[in-house]
Amino acid sequence: MDEAASVCDRKVRSAPASIIRYMRFDIITIFPGFFAGIFEHGIVRRAMKEGLVTVETHDLREHTHDRHRTVDDRPFGGGEGMVLKAEPLAEAMEALGIKQREQGTGNREQGTRVILLSAQGRQFTQAIARELSGLEKVVLVCGRYEGVDERINELYCDEELSIGDYVLSGGEPAAAVVVDATMRLIPGVLGNEASGKFESFGAADAEIDVDLNGVPRSQHGAGGLLDYPQYTRPAEFRGSNVPEVLLNGDHAEIRRWRREQQLRKTLKNRPELLERAELSAEDRRTLEALRGALGQARK
């Protein structure tokens, strides 16, 4: 038995069966070399080594049948640039066992999702990463040039995902983002299961209650907010000191401070997140005070 398999076995034996899941990503691309090295670091590498995640790239040119291995052609109707042709993409999908969707219904085997990376897609978020991390297999189709023949989207893809409101030159960086953000949420991938839940954009349904000191416990879960700032040694760096509250060992006080920082940062950088965030009564009072202070500062 090789080392990776035995590590995986140990993990399977030591963890409750309900949390052991394996996930596979298949990436269709004209630049498989783009991914060499990208998944060879940190958590992704460990997850792959432990057999929790498999990432396979598939060269679209392997599914061409002409001397020049042509994957693109001019757009019907004229216009700039080239478009990725339907035939090689369809063949690449079918080689992965992805069948054409029946009209309106879809015939995807359970646990599989086919995603076209596209600037025109629904915006990829932590909530979508969480949703994908519950699947067995995700197929990612990387466009290039002016994009992909739309019939591939219609006939084979379950959805289009965009990683943000900007245009990349290809879907490959977007595919890497989707794999990274998704696979770290698979049970067993992060060393500490809690950390996936309790960082920026943590589940909006994160448990919100108040401890005996009236401190919202949700500071342990971002609850739809941005995370609080972190500091490590040294306590003084180039004249800038770590906030005193983090050094005094008063955990209730630290929790209160961190929650306030989450609210402050979210209000400053991403105020729209506050509309959907789970907020306790204490959070709302803190926000009012922060908004008041902000209003004063503007006067």
Ligand code: SAM
């Ligand atoms: N003509 C397209 C448009 O304006 O929407 C842009 C094509 S872009 C130059 C080439 C490929 O990069 C796309 O087919 C898609 O796969 C990928 N891409 C570009 N921007 C992206 C984004 N924000 N998110 C995900 N994929 C993106």
